[in-house]
Amino acid sequence: MKTERLALYGLLTSLALILSYLESLLPLSFAVPGVKLGLPNIAVLFALYRLGGRGACTISLVRVLLASILFGNLFSLAYGAAGASLSLLVMLLLKKSGKFSVAAVSVAGGVAHNAGQIIVAIFVLETRGLIYYLPPLCVSGVAAGLLIGLSAALLIKRADIGKK
Amino acid sequence: MGFIRTHKNDILLIFALLILALGTWGLMLSSRKDGGEAVVTVDGAETARLPLSRDAVIIAGGGEHTNTVVVENGEVYVSEASCPDHVCIRQGPARYDGQTIVCLPNRLVITVSGTGGGPDAVVQ
Numbered sequence: 001m002k003t004e005r006l007a008l009y010g011l012l013t014s015l016a017l018i019l020s021y022l023e024s025l026l027p028l029s030f031a032v033p034g035v036k037l038g039l040p041n042i043a044v045l046f047a048l049y050r051l052g053g054r055g056a057c058t059i060s061l062v063r064v065l066l067a068s069i070l071f072g073n074l075f076s077l078a079y080g081a082a083g084a085s086l087s088l089l090v091m092l093l094l095k096k097s098g099k100f101s102v103a104a105v106s107v108a109g110g111v112a113h114n115a116g117q118i119i120v121a122i123f124v125l126e127t128r129g130l131i132y133y134l135p136p137l138c139v140s141g142v143a144a145g146l147l148i149g150l151s152a153a154l155l156i157k158r159a160d161i162g163k164k
Numbered sequence: 165m166g167f168i169r170t171h172k173n174d175i176l177l178i179f180a181l182l183i184l185a186l187g188t189w190g191l192m193l194s195s196r197k198d199g200g201e202a203v204v205t206v207d208g209a210e211t212a213r214l215p216l217s218r219d220a221v222i223i224a225g226g227g228e229h230t231n232t233v234v235v236e237n238g239e240v241y242v243s244e245a246s247c248p249d250h251v252c253i254r255q256g257p258a259r260y261d262g263q264t265i266v267c268l269p270n271r272l273v274i275t276v277s278g279t280g281g282g283p284d285a286v287v288q
Binding site: 125126129136 | 178185186188189192255
């Protein structure tokens with residue numbers, strides 16, 4: 001791996017981690033748990049479009065692992081990893097199809113993240129009733145995903161870092 | 165906005181997701197019924213079954229992981245919790261069949277179940 005690329009991986013991972021921390025300071029869950037902006041996804045989307053799928057996966061999963069160790073626990077690792085993996089899978093597929101812009105990729109990723117966490121919570125807590133959280137989380141995921149996607153699109157266009 | 169290329173597909177995807185979510189949400193809200201009791205589980209094991217018709221306060225969990233569960237006016241809610249995020253408290257009261265209150269850090273789940281309006285007690 002070239003030094004410049006390695007540095008960019010480190011930079012984006014630490015950026016995603018800081019955004020995780022910022023997000024943990026902003027509690028948005030009122031009626032339904034799990035509502036959040038998804039700020040770290042700005043770094044992940046940037047990596048997806050600048051470094052490709054492998055970069056985005058590395059940065060997202062390292063971010064989840066470090067965030068759980070630093071600000072969470074073993075359970076937040078399970079929820080975070082499930083959400084991040086499903087979200088990455090959906091975003092990779094949508095980006096690969098070439099039919100969607102950054103904003104739509106982000107929206108689908110946000111909704112997939114929430115869905116992944118709910119699915120794991122249903123198994124961990126053995127409570128099927130949690131499926132009722134999915135529709136409101138889907139709506140909040142679309143709104144947050146759109147905001148994050150537009151920010152990421154702006155960055156991908158304007159920030160020269162990592163451009164060949 | 166000039167900095168993104170909007171495809172027709174983007175709008176379609178976003179609207180499809182929103183319609184699907186709002187549709188099922190609306191269906192859920194219109195079909196809900198008052199629940200009869202609140203089932204409290206900690207770590208997957210049932211610890212209490214509280215009829216919503218009778219006011220009660222219990223402390224669920226043990227050691228450093230406790231949640232104060234209150235039944236009042238046919239609703240159940242968490243008034244105090246040892247968890248760091250207090251999502252369970254901010255979720256507010258639950259009263260409808262199938263509604264849940266969750267505290268992930270303490271692994272507490274409160275599920276409202278059964279239909280309301282039944283007898284408080286049956287003497288045999």
